[in-house]
Amino acid sequence: MSDTVTTPPRRKHYLNVDYGIKSWLLTQDHKRIAILYLISITFFFIIGGVMAALIRVELATPLGDLVEADTYNRLFTAHGVLMVFLFLIPSIPAVLGNFLIPLMIGAKDLAFPKLNLGSWYVYNLGALLMVAALLRGGTDTGWTFYTPYSSTFADSEVILTALGAFVVGFSSIMTGLNFIVTIHRMRAPGLTWFRLPLFVWAHYGTSLIQVLGTPVVAIAILLVAAERLLHIGIFDPALGGDPVLFQHLFWFYSHPAVYIMILPSMGVISELIAAFSRKRIFGYKFVAFSSLAIAVLGFLVWGHHLFVSSQSIYAGLIFSVLSMLVAVPSAVKVFNWTATLYQGSISWQTPMIYALGFIGLFVIGGLTGTMLATLGIDMHVHDTYFVVAHFHYIMVGGAIMGYLGGLHFWWPKITGRMYSVFWSKIAAGLIFVGFNLTFFPQFLLGYMGMPRRYHAYPEEFQILNVLSSAGATILGLGYLLPLIYLFWSMRYGERAGDNPWGAYGLEWETSSPPPTLNFDEPPVVTTEAYDYLSLREKKLA
Amino acid sequence: MSEYITPIRTYLAVFLALMALTTITVAVAFLELGPFNDIAAMGIAITKACLVVLYFMHVRHSSRLTKMVVVAGFLWLFILIAFIMSDYLTRGMISLQGPIG
Numbered sequence: 001m002s003d004t005v006t007t008p009p010r011r012k013h014y015l016n017v018d019y020g021i022k023s024w025l026l027t028q029d030h031k032r033i034a035i036l037y038l039i040s041i042t043f044f045f046i047i048g049g050v051m052a053a054l055i056r057v058e059l060a061t062p063l064g065d066l067v068e069a070d071t072y073n074r075l076f077t078a079h080g081v082l083m084v085f086l087f088l089i090p091s092i093p094a095v096l097g098n099f100l101i102p103l104m105i106g107a108k109d110l111a112f113p114k115l116n117l118g119s120w121y122v123y124n125l126g127a128l129l130m131v132a133a134l135l136r137g138g139t140d141t142g143w144t145f146y147t148p149y150s151s152t153f154a155d156s157e158v159i160l161t162a163l164g165a166f167v168v169g170f171s172s173i174m175t176g177l178n179f180i181v182t183i184h185r186m187r188a189p190g191l192t193w194f195r196l197p198l199f200v201w202a203h204y205g206t207s208l209i210q211v212l213g214t215p216v217v218a219i220a221i222l223l224v225a226a227e228r229l230l231h232i233g234i235f236d237p238a239l240g241g242d243p244v245l246f247q248h249l250f251w252f253y254s255h256p257a258v259y260i261m262i263l264p265s266m267g268v269i270s271e272l273i274a275a276f277s278r279k280r281i282f283g284y285k286f287v288a289f290s291s292l293a294i295a296v297l298g299f300l301v302w303g304h305h306l307f308v309s310s311q312s313i314y315a316g317l318i319f320s321v322l323s324m325l326v327a328v329p330s331a332v333k334v335f336n337w338t339a340t341l342y343q344g345s346i347s348w349q350t351p352m353i354y355a356l357g358f359i360g361l362f363v364i365g366g367l368t369g370t371m372l373a374t375l376g377i378d379m380h381v382h383d384t385y386f387v388v389a390h391f392h393y394i395m396v397g398g399a400i401m402g403y404l405g406g407l408h409f410w411w412p413k414i415t416g417r418m419y420s421v422f423w424s425k426i427a428a429g430l431i432f433v434g435f436n437l438t439f440f441p442q443f444l445l446g447y448m449g450m451p452r453r454y455h456a457y458p459e460e461f462q463i464l465n466v467l468s469s470a471g472a473t474i475l476g477l478g479y480l481l482p483l484i485y486l487f488w489s490m491r492y493g494e495r496a497g498d499n500p501w502g503a504y505g506l507e508w509e510t511s512s513p514p515p516t517l518n519f520d521e522p523p524v525v526t527t528e529a530y531d532y533l534s535l536r537e538k539k540l541a
Numbered sequence: 542m543s544e545y546i547t548p549i550r551t552y553l554a555v556f557l558a559l560m561a562l563t564t565i566t567v568a569v570a571f572l573e574l575g576p577f578n579d580i581a582a583m584g585i586a587i588t589k590a591c592l593v594v595l596y597f598m599h600v601r602h603s604s605r606l607t608k609m610v611v612v613a614g615f616l617w618l619f620i621l622i623a624f625i626m627s628d629y630l631t632r633g634m635i636s637l638q639g640p641i642g
Contacts, residue, residue, distance in 0.1 A: 184606070212617045248625045299620060303628065313635055315628035 013416070013513040028113035029516055034099035035414075036120050037090060042483070044086035044127065049479065051079035056438075056472040059465050064456040072455035073140035074156065080143030081161060085168050086127050088399055089257060092264035093210075094119070094175055096406045097203045099414060101179060103507035103514060104197050106188025106523040111181040119174035126168030133160035142453065144254070147235035147246040151227040159228060162221045169214045172260070176210030179203050188506070190525035194288070197505055197529050198274075198281060201288040202267025205295035209256045209263075213299065217253035220246060244309050251302035259298040261395055263291055265358065265402025266333055272355035272405055273337045275503040277344025280530040283336045290329035297326045307378045316375055323373035330366050334359060349501065350424040354405030357432045358398060365393030368443065383453075386446025389439045397435055404431070404482065409503075411486060412496030416513040419489035423481055430478030437471025504530055545602035555596045562589050 010016065014031045024032060054075055058066040067075065098116065102109050110116050133139060139161040141150040150158050183204050187196070224246065226232045233239025235246045274281050281287055303311060303319030337359060346352070368390040371377050381387065408428075412418050441464040446452075450461050457465070499508040510519050527534065562585050569581045595601040600611050 212613065216621060244628070245625070248628070249621075252621050299617065300624070303624065306628075310632070312628045312631040314631040315624070318624075318627060 011511065012515060013511065014516045015416075015513050017516050026117070028109070028117055030098050030102050030110045030113065030116055031414075031514065031516075033116050033120055034095050037094040037098060037123070040120070040124060040127065041087050041090055041095065044082050045479075048079050048082035048087060049476065051075050051082065053472065053476060055079060056469040058455055059457070060469040062457050062459045062462050062465075067455060069455050070140060073142075073453070074138035076453060077139045077142050077161075078134055081130060081139070081165065083395075084143055084257070085165050086123075086130065088261045088395055089168075089172055090123060090175070091261070091399065091403045092268060092406060093179070093203060093206055093260070094123075094171075096268065096403070096410060097179065097199075097206075097264060098175070100410065100507055101182060101200060101203060102186070103413075103510065103518055104200055104505060105183065105186060105191055106506050106519065106525065107182065107186040108517045108519075110178045111186055112178050115174050115178055119171040119178070122174065123168055123171035126164045126166070126171065128164075129167060130161055130164035133157035133164065136160065144250060145221070145224060145246075146250075147224060147227070147241075147243045148237070151224050151235050151246075159225050162224060166218050166221045169218050172210045173214050176207035176214075179207040180211065183207075188523045188525050191506075194285065195525055195527070195529050196288075197267075198270035198284070198287055198291070199264075199267035202263045202270070202291045205291035206260050206263045208292075208295050209260050209298065213253040213256045213260075216249055217257075220249035220253070223249070244306065244311060247306050247309055247311075248302070251305045252299070255302040255305065256295070256298040258391070258394060259294055261399040262362075262402075263294060265399045265406075266291065268402040268406035268409070269337060269355050269358050270333075271503075271505070272351045272409055273340050274530040274532070275409070275501055276347050276349055276352035276355070277341050278347075278532045278536065279340050279344045280528065280532060281336060282339035282342075283332070284529065286332050287336050290332040293329035294326060297322065297329065301326060301373075304373050304378070307375055308382045313375075320373055320375050324370060327366065327370050330362075334363060334366075350421060350428055351405045351409035351501075353425060353428040353432075354401050354408065357428065358401040358405065361393050361397030361401060361432075361435065365390060365397055368393065381446050383451055384446035385442040385450050385452055388452050389442035389446060392439045392442070397439070401431070404428075407482075407486075409501070410507070411489070412500045413507060413512050413514070415490050415493070416496055417489045417493030418496040418500060419482075419493055420485045423485045427478050427481035427485075430474055430481065434471050434474030434476070434478050438468050438475050439471070441465070441467045441471075502535075504532055504535055545599075547596065547599070547602070551596060555592050558592060559589055 014029055024036065027033060027036075054067070055072070058064065058072060058075075064072065098110070101107075134157075136157050138156060139154070139158055140156045141154050141158055145158065145162055150162075183196075183200060223232075223234045227234050227236060227239070227241070231239065233241040235241040235243050237243065270281050270287060301319055301323040303315055304323045306319075307316050337355075368386070372381065372387065372390055408419070408424060445461055445464050445468075448461070450457055496512055498510070498512050501508075506519075506523055506525070507514075509523065566582060566585050569578065569585070572578070574581065594611065600608060
């Protein structure tokens, strides 16, 4: 490339300040730790994706002709466990949050850099346990580890996998704690709470869930281990326990965990919508508080996973009503993003395509969520593909669209290079189309009564299943493309400049890639967030 | 921020109180109080936990923000227990016998 000949004198930044494996493995720089996380979660996303591909190949025909029923159980369990614990939960917080929060608040690093690095090691330790379980034959309980099957009957690597989830949970707590303290204590002078980017608010809400919820699932997992190993009666009725207690303890964390996945994504979408509409987010304070409302209300709804267990119908009624309430702050966000678009100066850059895709898919995922929160409908579609479709619209259509949108938005900041705009738009389109083709038919299948977690099905379901598998192929291709062109861009991409999008925010005021201590001069904030109006006036002047 | 330094005397007093409460717990276990056995045991346990949190964990002289974090932790524990009990305590309230059962 010709630009390598005319490169200006090398500026020191976080990527070239030091070389060698040790400088990475012992780094305390939040930006480098974010890259370490990026590598780890991408690895597990690929493994989890291969599991999904095998599931979709199996389901292309009604007969169980690729894998046996037992292998299929282990496949979907591995897919769920890897994707939830090793990819989705750390995805945006540990990669984008880690990289951006100190930059966005004008700090040199997170409050506890060593704890941050420690969290990555703890994550990998947990991941190692899960991989060991996988290599020893895997687990067949589903990612939910329901008792009494998991505690009494399952003849697979339940304890090893659950222990992995237990350990990974601590890395999540460490990240959350670090963010809370950082956001409280390390904001630049002048950066009041209501001047914070909404990305930071969303991560604050997420961190609260991580700190308050994760210990409960850790305890639930320990209790399963205690019952399996020591035969202490907690969940097994024969020992005087109650199996539904496990579901309560599990979902007390795992339902809010869905908000650990989606809230940071919502934070990303707020940044993208503002940047590519050139407008301040409509109703900034409402959007900021809606993140906290989702975080708090998210803790009061877990019983909607237990409607057809032996949970009391009265408790079901309460959980049903409370579940509907979460729709309110979620809708506040969607309406406010839409209102921000109104009369905005919209540009169709790749991250914006992801943001708009997110809004559409999240609305479908959210509205089908309120359907599922309705007691009567849930009786009909519980444990069917309707549920599978619903949560993939939230976790894949919502969380991953936000993650990819954010990765494309801040990639020039992270690497200093620009990727191929053409290919990135093709990939975004493929992902949107492929995603809908994969998961929309599953709504229909579920409504028609196809249960989840079976490797064979009646013939009348084949057409929709083939459509779904075809969609998964397109989706897979859509995910493969960014992997290629983002890698390519690190070496061959054009130099991006400090603020290629003309976006507003402290992270765009420093150079790309940023120096190790983020800012050459400590920033002082004098304006509101997303003050695009003054940016435009400055340009005109 | 000036940090409050707890005198050793206070630590010793709290330690003695914890020991005394432990002794009382054991003693109460030998009395026949019916349902009050559980109430007494739980009451003493909560008192001991409060002493540990307030003095050994320095919450008593910490900032209001720290106190709020502590309260939030207990509030969340309360939510967990209260909502689970909303299930357990109302399960018997519906009978499947009758016209539909």
